[in-house]
Amino acid sequence: QVQLVESGGGSVQSGGSLRLACVSSGYTYSSYCMGWFRQAPGKEREGVAALDSDGSTSYVDSVKGRFTISQDNAKKTLYLQMDSLRPEDTAMYYCAVTPIPVVPHRPLLSGACDYEMDDWGKGIQVNISS
16 A cells, blocks of 8 residues: 655745655555645645656746755655745645556656556645745
């Protein structure tokens, strides 16, 4: 059973930084895509950043140059470093993972995997005040 647990959220002022972490367990996918998603009240969920097992990364335009997705395979942890935060970044943030074909597999979309995500964390709140 795959488990994803997010941490690192909280409240900061505009211009500040946070680093989200997502610790995973229970999956043995050798080829996968992982991503960070967010959902603000009254808005649809959107992909923020994605990373696949080839090492490719992608970001939604609104966070390019401010957010960085990375992983530590030894710790089975996915990170999202968020800098220059803005009030519009306020949302519940979720990490997710899905297996993908070894080859060929579809390239990343802007900030998301081009596959339906199989497993999700419960989410963590990020609040940015102006």
